[in-house]
Amino acid sequence: MPKPTPLSGFPELLPEQRFVEQQVIDTLRRTFELHGFAGIETRAVEPMDQLLAKGETSKEVYVLRRLQAESESADSGMGLHFDLTVPFARYVLEHAGKLEFPFRRYQIQKAWRGERPQEGRYREFTQADIDVVMKDELPFHFDVEVARVMAEALSGLPLPPLRLRVNNRKLIEGFYRGIGAADPAGVITIIDKLDKLPVDQVRSQLAADAGLDPGQVDQCLRLADISSTDTSFVDRVRALGVHHELLDTGLDELAAVIDGCASVRNDRFEVEASLSLARGLDYYTGTVFEIYMVGYEFLKSVGGGGRYDALASDGKNTYPGVGISFGISRTLVPLMSRGLLTTDRKVPSVVLVALIDEESRAASDEIATALRAHGVPCEVAASAQKFGKQIRYAERRGIPYVWFTNADGGHEVKDIRSGDQVAADPSTWTPPTDDLRPTVVATATTEEQHL
RNA sequence: GUGGGUAUAGCUCAGCUGGUAGAGCGCCGCCUUGUGGUGGCGGAUGUCGCGGGUUCGAGUCCCGUUACUCACCCCA
Numbered sequence: 001m002p003k004p005t006p007l008s009g010f011p012e013l014l015p016e017q018r019f020v021e022q023q024v025i026d027t028l029r030r031t032f033e034l035h036g037f038a039g040i041e042t043r044a045v046e047p048m049d050q051l052l053a054k055g056e057t058s059k060e061v062y063v064l065r066r067l068q069a070e071s072e073s074a075d076s077g078m079g080l081h082f083d084l085t086v087p088f089a090r091y092v093l094e095h096a097g098k099l100e101f102p103f104r105r106y107q108i109q110k111a112w113r114g115e116r117p118q119e120g121r122y123r124e125f126t127q128a129d130i131d132v133v134m135k136d137e138l139p140f141h142f143d144v145e146v147a148r149v150m151a152e153a154l155s156g157l158p159l160p161p162l163r164l165r166v167n168n169r170k171l172i173e174g175f176y177r178g179i180g181a182a183d184p185a186g187v188i189t190i191i192d193k194l195d196k197l198p199v200d201q202v203r204s205q206l207a208a209d210a211g212l213d214p215g216q217v218d219q220c221l222r223l224a225d226i227s228s229t230d231t232s233f234v235d236r237v238r239a240l241g242v243h244h245e246l247l248d249t250g251l252d253e254l255a256a257v258i259d260g261c262a263s264v265r266n267d268r269f270e271v272e273a274s275l276s277l278a279r280g281l282d283y284y285t286g287t288v289f290e291i292y293m294v295g296y297e298f299l300k301s302v303g304g305g306g307r308y309d310a311l312a313s314d315g316k317n318t319y320p321g322v323g324i325s326f327g328i329s330r331t332l333v334p335l336m337s338r339g340l341l342t343t344d345r346k347v348p349s350v351v352l353v354a355l356i357d358e359e360s361r362a363a364s365d366e367i368a369t370a371l372r373a374h375g376v377p378c379e380v381a382a383s384a385q386k387f388g389k390q391i392r393y394a395e396r397r398g399i400p401y402v403w404f405t406n407a408d409g410g411h412e413v414k415d416i417r418s419g420d421q422v423a424a425d426p427s428t429w430t431p432p433t434d435d436l437r438p439t440v441v442a443t444a445t446t447e448e449q450h451l
Numbered sequence: 452g453u454g455g456g457u458a459u460a461g462c463u464c465a466g467c468u469g470g471u472a473g474a475g476c477g478c479c480g481c482c483u484u485g486u487g488g489u490g491g492c493g494g495a496u497g498u499c500g501c502g503g504g505u506u507c508g509a510g511u512c513c514c515g516u517u518a519c520u521c522a523c524c525c526c527a
Contacts, residue, residue, distance in 0.1 A: 007518090008518075008519060008520085060452090060524095060525075082526090083526090083527075084527095111527075113525080113526075113527090114452095115452095115524080115525060115526075116452080116453095116523090116524085116525095117519095117520090118520080118521070118522085119520085119521085120527085121525085121526070121527080122527090125527065126527090127527055128527095129527095291527090299527090300526070300527085301526075301527070302527065303527065304526085304527070325527065326527075327526090327527030328527085329527075330526095330527045331527085354485095354486090356485085384485095385485090386484085386485050386486085387485050387486040387487080388483085388485075388486055388487050389485090389486095389487080390485090390486085390487085391486055391487040391488090392487050392488085393487095394487085395487060395488070402486080402487090404486080414486075416486090416487070416488085419486090419487090419488090421486085
């Protein structure tokens with residue numbers, strides 16, 4: 001087999017990188033469960049009509065086809081899911097009879113998109129998602145809760161500081177209606193481009209595509225210019241002198257989310273009301289979230305979500321929900337490829353049991369067994385090389401301890417970082433807690449975290 | 452899907468107007484016959500992405516192709 005070339009957009013991690021990812025997943029999971037969110041996994045595929053019905057129509061969906069299908073063009077009518085929210089909505093409808101509402105669930109899974117890959121944007125990627133879904137009506141306080149839970153979960157990760165930007169669809173839609181815009185949804189789509197296009201282009205699109213007069217355009221841009229980390233945005237919006245019932249509701253809701261997040265805010269997690277935030281997906285009906293990684297704004301949002309009142313509906317029953325998702329691959333892969341996030345060892349082993357010669361392998365195995373019996377991960381040297389080589393084997397992998405047996409049968413364990421070598425009993429010796437598991441080293445935040 | 456860039460050792464890269472391939476790091480051995488890291492000495496490694504063309508001669512020029520990468524689109 002010729003040497004395979006990497007597949008663009010399908011990143012694969014080295015063992016030490018996978019360890020980091022696993023630790024991140026474990027941390028998120030622990031926090032989600034701490035808040036009573038139950039884990040589920042949905043199948044990788046959904047019927048195409050499910051995938052295309054919701055959200056954007058231009059989503060690049062990978063379609064499944066049997067190799068032996070009668071005609072080359074005949075697909076199975078199934079596609080890989082491109083996010084976790086749409087499959088979740090389907091899941092809720094399908095299992096509604098067996099679920100307890102409000103249903104709090106987390107889901108950490110892969111998703112696929114056929115987009116052309118770029119840094120931070122992959123064709124196969126892992127997302128962590130939390131949502132709360134209710135039957136008929138979902139109380140607003142859940143909007144605050146999902147933000148708080150995600151904030152708490154993310155604060156525990158070895159990442160650069162994060163910024164949660166929040167807005168409210170009712171607020172901006174009410175505002176646009178209040179100034180007399182004929183097509184509020186169209187305005188939202190154009191305003192969403194503010195962080196990418198120059199203001200002048202947005203201005204002309206608002207005039208040309210959304211049919212706004214210059215006064216209305218100015219009002220829209222003034223609104224989009226408002227942001228604050230406290231509820232002071234409310235007065236600034238009111239100062240624009242626009243009145244609409246929906247606007248009032250939106251202001252109240254957004255203020256409630258900002259207030260509600262006050263306790264989770266810290267120097268590594270910022271929460272900000274940002275009235276330019278719109279989000280492209282059209283199924284959001286109220287609160288909208290986006291998460292950014294400070295210093296990595298070029299990655300665009302590394303998380304997002306919001307309130308969707310009608311995504312899950314079978315015609316008879318409607319299950320409104322609110323959720324927020326976080327891009328694990330999107331954040332981790334760029335950090336790891338820059339060498340800013342790694343581990344202090346490439347393998348789980350904390351001890352390498354040295355091997356004197358092949359005849360004594362059984363003796364070394366016994367030592368390893370004794371260590372493992374009380375939870376010390378270890379491995380026996382692959383071959384009976386000179387001890388210098390065996391130590392180097394451990395050093396290469398970052399294994400901090402090497403276990404030696406004396407000629408007289410006594411045991412000694414050497415910390416190869418310090419060179420200290422002391423007598424030890426394999427049935428009781430245990431390393432300091434910090435050494436027991438590999439440590440995630442995050443240069444980005446210049447701190448080490450024991451997850 | 453549209454447009455640009457790139458492809459040389461395990462990694463990062465150099466290689467001029469064409470003359471049959473180099474550095475640093477890493478790796479291996481020895482100094483060091485059973486305890487590594489520093490130091491010294493020595494050593495190995497490439498179908499120069501792939502296919503074709505021009506040429507006496509192509510890593511270098513031309514065409515094609517594939518992959519990677521960046522921007523657009525879209526978004527985690």
